[in-house]
Amino acid sequence: MKKGIIILIGIIIASVAAYFIFQSKEQPANTAPKETKTKQLEGLEKLDTPIRPGIEPDHIWKFSLEKKIDKNTIQNKVYILNEEQQKVPANIEVNNEEITIKPPQDGYGKDKTYELFVDKDIKYVDGNNIEPIHFTFITKRDEVAKATFRKDLIKIKKDQIDKVVEDSIILKDSELKGKLKKDSIIVLETGSKEIPEIARKVSSVKEDGRKIIIDTITPKFEELFDDLDLYTNIRITPEDIKVEPINGLTFSNINTGLTASAAPTMFLAEEKKGFFNFNKTKFIVDEYEVTVDGNMKFRDGDIIPDVVVEDKSIKRFHLYMEQIVDTELNVSVKNGKGEKKVKKGLETGKSFPIGNFKAPSPIPLVFVDGKIYLKIEITASGEAKVSIEYTVEERLGIKNKNGKVQAYGDVDVDLTDVQFTGEGKVGIEAGPGAGVSLSAMQVFSVGLDANMGGYAEATMVLPVSNIENTCAKSEAGLYAKGEANIKAFPTLGSIWKTWGGLTGDLKYKYEVIQTFIDEKSKIKEWDSCKVAKDLLFDPKEVLLKPGEEKEVNLSLNMLDKEASKEEAKSLGEEDKKFLSVRTKQKDVVEAEVTNSGKIKLIANEMPSQQNTEVEVVYDNEDKDIKKSITIPVKITDFNPTPLEQLNGYWRNENSKGMFVKIDKKGAKNIEYAAMDTHEIWYTGNVQFDTVKQKALSGNMKYLAKHGEDNAESLPEEAFKLEVVSSEKITVTKGNEVFNLRKSSTKEYEKEQLAVVGGTEDINNQPKPNTKLDGFYVNAQSDSKLYIDLEFTMTDDKNAKVAVEQRTNSSNGITTSLMGSFYTNAVKQNDSTWTFQWVDNNELGQTNGTGTITVQGENITLDLKGERDKLTEGRGIVNQKVTLKKSE
Known part of the structure; x- marks a missing residue:
């Protein structure tokens, strides 16, 4: 299986995270985060236009499209608007399939917002419209990294804590009496390398003798600072990715690329590329056994936070992250209790955390936190296997504008390979995701969780009549889900157990959550039970008078494997985008694809030759069909050259x-x-x-x-x-x-x-004898080379000679031009004329000599040049042939 690249770009105002996922509909109790009842994030606005921040002021935009662009349709349809909705004087260039937009002479400037448009009315040269491009981009500002934590933070050491019950803390140090009050921000010093300090906000205080009982809640991220200004590039490397203990899984033949342990210790993923390998790795999902082969390879990623906090409130929050993951995965399902096939339909899923990363910012105690997940969701009956390969690019983000929360998404997936084997029904969803927040002392900013990727579903068919005709009806596409959330502090109960070494799990709450993207769209559909055998055309040979137009009907000859029969499917309007046409000699006939999926042929008013060919290609990548044909065209009433x-x-x-x-x-x-x-x-x-x-x-x-x-x-x-x-x-x-x-x-x-x-x-002077004037054609009809000659005397010693030579098919109808020339012949005696000739064609030039010998009403033509055989390519082939005068 080929290797696919999964590109994940998350752009966020409040937070970003990355995890690779097999999306799940449910989460096992031992791995899923324990969540309190959530409420909706009020006032969330979904933006129709995606955003790309962190753009250089002199950035050159380049867009590679599918086919050659018609330059005549691009005027005033590619442009950029500034914040005042005025057009920017950008330089637009078109080169075949690529559109380039160069910045204005003085650039775009720093920290400016623009909107870019590439209009849908732009056309390819075949007449089809392009897919439009529309997004907002924000240019970079000067890098900065400075912060001042609140001066009134109250620090509490671990040995001052007597007990933790849920979100309440019992302190045993009377020195803190009178210092703690409602809304105080406390910092718990844990002594842990992984989580050295944790911040909480006091909601109530009660003194009981020498002990102090305080109830706490999670403070807001911005409440930790008097001021903060952060705009810099934070590099996420494979060395930042660590493998966690994996609970709720069973493995066999685990490759050293992924190290798991029952202990809470974390290990670095092997190789500099962050290589996770699955070698017949078995996951137990309920009573079913799911086997995964393949790998995930995490590359370097970049995160650019753009955050400003003033007087404990957020004035600006924007974060950009790019992560690339190479994937190559195969998934198969069977009943875990034995080797028998799964008879009942399986539709289940689980979530398994397998790693995390924590990258420091230039500001002490401020990090970018992220989790890596493996999620499995699969539907199957019988025993089947599916492999999926694709490239996905998704941009998700949320931002704060004038106090309002805005979210946006931009999803693009290119499915390159999907394969099914086995019998029954199988389906899988697989893709990357995002789920990272900025953190300070385990207080998290607003976060963004995202699932995106490709899905594939198939039903295998096994015709009784012919086992070799096993086939599948399948489809594939993309899915995406984006959620904005406010992630609360881990419950103090789980923190206390972690400190005591009782468990390695931290249980988090999600106080507010809102889904702003939830879509699933079919991109490709296959039916390997119906196979395209040939592209057909009607009529079989097109006869045109000079200046005449005709349409040619097209159809696909389809083989139905289930029914073991063939039938023709006529092409129509929906097939136009899959068709392309090319004429071999435009000075003979022009060709175009009509809106109704036919081929229109237009003969030149003054064609240069009588015969030519038109090539038609049908290329439907969605259904994996590519067929081509050659249509012969003959000009009737032809007056040569x-x-x-x-x-x-x-x-x-x-x-x-x-x-x-x-x-x-x-x-x-x-x-x-x-x-x-x-x-x-x-x-x-x-x-x-x-x-x-x-x-x-x-x-x-x-x-x-x-x-x-x-x-x-x-x-x-x-x-x-x-x-x-x-x-x-x-x-x-x-x-x-x-x-x-x-x-x-x-x-x-x-x-x-x-x-x-x-x-x-x-x-x-006497007029020349013109009895030799006329058209001459092959006397023998079975010749492999067909030739015709026109002889016109200009005086007694000179004549004009026009010759065309073509290959002759077995049915005498379809002919391919080898070469042609028009020259002057000189009379040598009463029966012999000689000449020199030059044949110019699209492949080059050939030349030679010729002799005409008069024999009554017929003539013998002897051509000598550079070609001895038909296999040597286009150009006049050596030939000695008897020609008879045409009536």
């Missing part, structure tokens, strides 16, 4: 001396130059924004113009190009219209010579 066909010279039919030269620069971009036989009139960059198969329109920006020094500053002109045929086009530039026919470099050069008497006018 239309922009490439425009390359070269064109001649104005209305003005024989005017020529135009066109060079393709991009999928929707050409360079357009107009000239006569002795100079270039102008050159422009044309960007088409509307592309149809026979018409392109956009704007032309001048690059150069005869007689203009600053041609680039001239205004752009509207530009439209219409394809009349492969030999004719019409160009409209501004208000001018030009009818152009296909020409060539040779024709342009001959026209230049004719002007100076070098040769006769080209118009007197």
